């Protein structure tokens with residue numbers, strides 16, 4: 115039996131639709147397709163095939179699948195936009211001839227019809243998993259259809275969303291599109307899935323409905339139905355049985371800020387008219403084009419390693435040029451900051467030549483891959499320079515930054531290699547040594563970008579992946595904020611008289627309260643996931659620079675991350 119989460123425990127996941135939600139957890143009812151009396155699976159050594167049984171099974175499956183498809187069509191007719199598209203696509207999947215054929219194959223082996231449906235589904239799921247990417251994310255759709263067809267074959271009600279008699283948070287291993295498409299945002303305040311990815315249908319529909327949503331929340335099954343939880347999708351956390359007063363206040367403040375965000379269209383500016391450079395974090399061409407269609411003023415972090423995570427071999431020069439040109443071209447007149455491959459730690463790249471390490475977060479990652487193969491970075495810089503020339507205009511000298519820089523030597527060497535190719539060099543500030551000795555780094559680079567996720571991990575000596583250490587890896591940690599102030603102060607009066615831009619591209623920038631603090635600390639740009647842009651933009655529109663400075667002072671003078679957050683939230687009102 116799963117051990118239940120304790121009060122105050124924090125579960126981590128990936129936020130896909132920013133926002134806070136507080137209420138009782140309600141689990142999706144998803145009966146295992148083979149619950150109940152086990153239907154006969156295909157025997158290992160099939161005897162003579164009972165043709166009549168095969169035919170009966172084929173007809174029963176076809177009828178059940180058609181009923182499920184009809185119901186999906188009916189729901190599609192009542193839905194709009196992406197919800198309708200998703201429901202229709204799943205109705206088509208339910209009528210798929212290949213699926214029916216695979217079921218018949220299993221029936222011919224002697225399986226009962228329910229078992230045949232499950233076996234056929236799992237055979238497709240295995241194929242989808244092998245292909246990976248978006249195809250793998252369709253496995254949930256497929257299994258959901260199978261569960262519905264099996265329920266229909268057994269004369270049971272359709273599995274799915276529980277009835278909500280009060281507003282709450284929907285929890286699931288993964289949600290099927292047929293579930294998400296019919297959700298009522300007045301009752302479903304938040305969605306958390308133990309599995310799923312940022313491009314899964316759950317994420318797409320939650321975004322359309324404006325429901326805060328998290329996926330890949332490992333350990334969620336330890337949360338019992340009815341337990342009160344606080345979901346903070348921007349921070350990627352679910353707090354089990356949080357302190358009621360502050361949790362309710364935070365959720366209410368967030369509800370108001372989401373209402374403001376829904377009408378915010380940019381460009382970003384503070385209430386006193388002070389312009390803010392609000393940029394997007396992206397990982398591929400689709401993301402860059404989606405960002406360009408919204409209020410982003412450019413790209414502050416293009417995580418190139420995420421575009422190549424599933425690659426066994428290094429992408430060719432031409433492949434890289436095509437990808438980079440697409441991302442640069444999405445903002446042909448504005449700043450696009452590309453980060454060189456941040457391979458290693460939680461993002462191993464098969465082609466980067468890393469070996470297993472005991473402590474990969476402190477090992478060969480980011481720029482340190484130079485130790486194994488300097489050519490990898492050189493080839494990436496060549497491709498980026500070529501993409502810049504191809505796009506031209508404002509992108510003819512692309513901004514590029516290196517992750518995990520720790521020494522002045524690394525910064526100088528990186529900058530030389532960039533300048534030699536006509537690129538504009540910067541470095542990430544995520545190793546504390548850079549923040550502590552920032553004045554020594556500034557003469558070599560044209561910009562800095564603070565990666566608060568890693569900076570916090572390394573300042574607090576706490577693994578960012580550890581759910582038990584979530585309170586320590588909170589970017590509101592006053593020690594982290596003090597380092598950011600040191601960096602911003604130094605960059606504002608660089609020894610050679612230049613004012614060096616300092617951005618923040620970690621998750622800290624996506625927290626509307628913390629975004630105000632960061633501007634108050636002197637940061638010159640913020641880069642956040644595209645979905646979080648309106649939340650941050652709307653929050654900034656409600657405060658002046660002087661207020662931001664006051665919020666920064668309050669946060670710096672706090673002893674804990676929690677005190678800092680609570681005090682700034684109270685001051686913002």
Ligand SMILES: C=C(OP(=O)(O)O)C(=O)O
Nearest residue numbers: 565566567568619620621
């Ligand atoms: C932006 C950052 O990098 P990563 O992609 O490792 O989160 C960070 O560390 O804040």
